């Protein structure tokens with residue numbers, strides 16, 4: 622469960638609350654009792670943490686790519702290139718349809 626930071630715009634009281642993501646944001650300030658609480662997006666919140674984490678992994682993948690490509694080069698020099706084996710099975714069905722067309726025009 623993420624921690625949300627709240628700030629009361631009435632008395633400037635700040636506090637944290639554990640809430641489910643689906644939970645509605647608090648409105649009542651526990652200090653002054655006014656409905657002036659506003660949820661802040663803070664570094665302790667789950668949402669911001671997710672965002673920064675995504676950025677970090679994205680950034681890391683950049684350097685990871687460089688390392689991986691260098692690794693791959695080393696592997697390719699030792700290994701021979703891997704053969705791509707993709708069978709073409711469409712040619713047999715193609716010739717069948719052309720044969721059928723031919724026979725119809727012939728009979729005419």
Ligand SMILES: [Zn+2]
Nearest residue numbers: 629632650653
């Ligand atoms: Zn307050």
